[in-house]
Amino acid sequence: MPRKSCGRVCCRGLYSCHWETKLREDHPGKHACCGFSVVLLVSLLSLCWMYICLVTFNDQEDVNWEGFKMLKRWVNFFMLGIIVSAVLTSYCVLLLLIALFHVAIGEKLDLHWFHMIFLSLGVLFIASGLTGISLKWKQEWPTVPLSLQATGPFLQFGAVVALTLLSPLVFRCFLRSKNAGCKVLIALVFVVISAAIFLCPLLIHSPCLLSELPEKPKLIGHRGAPMKAPENTIMAFNRSVECGVTAFETDVQLSKDRIPFLMHDNGSDFLLRTTNVKQKFPDTHFSHSANLTWEELQSLNAGEWFVETDPFHTVRQLSEDEKKAAQNQSIPSLLQLLNLAKEHNISVIFDLYSPDQENDTNDTVRTILSSGIDPSLILWLPPDERDAVSLAAPGFIQVYNNLKEMLNKRGTHLNMKYSKLSTEEIRELRSHNKTVNLWVVNEPWLFSLLWCAGASSVTTNSCHLLRDMERPSWVMSPLQYRIAWTVVDAVAFLLMTALFIVQRTTHSHSREKEKRGDNTSAWNELMPFLPTV
Structure with a gap:
């Protein structure tokens, strides 16, 4: 050159x-x-x-x-x-x-x-x-080691390819070095790294290495379908119905006049993110849901923020009519959601944010029972006052967010963050006929992993994406993976061996030419940063 x-x-x-x-x-x-x-x-x-x-x-x-x-x-x-x-x-x-x-x-x-x-x-x-x-x-x-169960096999294949491509440079260093100690160091490091990469599949245990695929997890709309409409609005829940969700997930608080309504943010500035409360009440600070009556809450716009901030970068996918509808959403009451759930035979699961759990729980249960919805469609999650709720509404399905508590109460429904349970624990619970819902699952790789592990359902923001998945991102039988792993490693080893033989032969010829004084330049400029004797 x-x-x-x-x-x-x-x-x-x-x-x-x-x-x-x-x-x-x-x-x-x-x-x-x-x-x-x-x-x-x-x-x-x-x-x-x-x-x-x-x-x-x-x-x-x-x-x-x-x-x-x-x-x-x-x-x-x-x-x-x-x-x-x-x-x-x-x-x-x-x-x-x-x-x-x-x-x-x-x-x-x-x-x-x-x-x-x-x-x-x-x-x-x-x-x-x-x-x-x-x-x-x-x-x-915990998400990082969990993700390696999904990406581990492909990272290993990629590492083998990278090692093979870099091996000629390592071989050059080894052959050109005139220091015996340096040669031993280069060889030792390369062998150790190669062995680790070639053998690391022994440590890869993925739930997607299986012979029989479990049933696809059901979808629960997290605050509706917040990628397609403003969260916790009737429009968002209607969009989740189009996704085929089996349950609505939401958050309930009570107004000053004891009306349960839907709102996730709670405590200080609880209306600031998802409503125009700052424009509607510019000189007033609301720190709790009981500061406003239901009429005052209804006067707030709960959709303009979605179009303006575009939290999931999905607003451009909406038509002009859909954008206008999103901009005109208001805060819904729990009763409105119950009527929608009753119409479509969809379950409802919710958190209850309240400083007065006893009274707010009683008013919430009273609202649910008076709505006429089938009690078996209510997945009761709030842990406080659970025993009182079981007596007042025995038809509610009790859902636990703590594994130990569920086992102690002999419950059958668990709702936990996806990273709190290992895939082995999910399989173990499912083998004992426990229903396991995991939240919040938005990415296809994560949904695929939990699908392979046998999760009953997932709470998701992206129901429109997960609905269309007919299979996990990848599934492979253990035998197929062992064959693929062995073939990739064997091919890489043979290629590296051939490259080493070719480079050693070339190097030997170059050395012979040097002795005869015929060599002029090629190897004299190679890698000045390597120690030589």
Whole structure:
């Protein structure tokens, strides 16, 4: 390859910011090796961080809610974080590829200080993100090992391919090194990494490695269908009916005049996110649902915020008529939802937010019983006053959000966050005829994993997406996976062996030419950062 080739000059300029034909010779190999190590480590770190962001995308609403509580303003903080993370990861990986190209063509590695600054900022950004998760969102960490059950087999296949592609560079380093200790180190590290990648399927246990697929989990509309209409509005629940949900999930509070109504946010500024309360009552601060009468709550608009903020980036999918309908939604009462559920024979499950659990529970139960809905369609979730509710309304199905409590009460229905139960526990509960609902499940990969594990149902924001899934994203029998794993590993091993033999033969011929004085340049410039004797 000519010294002034376009590819060589561009890579040199992008990596070291030196565009001249000959690089300066005052940069010792130790610095070059350090720069390459930094690029490699930060690239791996950014890839791991990007993976965490992608698998936690299912719970983006939780992050945005934390941001809203601090700023009292709805901003899609999670999406901003995803964009910054994607830019950082792309930058680091591109820099690593350029460095590997340098090594392949024998160009001297000379990382510019400008890149070191940006890599340091990237590390600070990732460290801040990890710290934020650990302090404010630590309940999300179980999602990462759970996701590996869905992605593990494919990550292993990808790692084998990457190892095979990088092996020629490792072999070059090994063959070119004149230091016996360095050769042993290179060989040892490569063998250990290869063995770990080839054998890691022994540690991969995915519920989707099965012979018989369980029944598809039923769908429960989380506050209706909040990706298609404003949450906790009649329009949202009607859209969830179109998805074929078997239950409505909602949140109940009581007004000043004892009318149960639907609203998730509670406590300070409970109306600020999803209504125009600031415009309707500009000089009044409402800290609790009992501050307003039902008539005052009805006067608020509960849909304009959805079109204006577009929390799930789905408003553009709505027609103009649908947008107008969304903008004219009001806060519904529990009775309105019960009538809709009765009409479509759909169950209702809800949380009850109240400082006065006894009285509010009594009024809520009274409203349900007077509605005429079949009591078996009510999935009673609030843990307080459960015994009193069982006596007043024995037809309600008691649903527990605590596994130990359900077992102690000999209950049959469990409702928990998806990351609180392992896939083995889900299968065990289902084998004992326990109904297991998991919330909130939005992403197809997660729904697929829980489907394979045998979950009874999931509470979801994206019922319109999960409704159309006829099978999990992937299912494979254990035998098929073992065959695929063995074949991929065997092919990779044979390819690497062949590459090593070819490179060793080429290297031997090159050494013979050097002895005869015929060799002029090819290997003399290779990897100045490696120690030589």
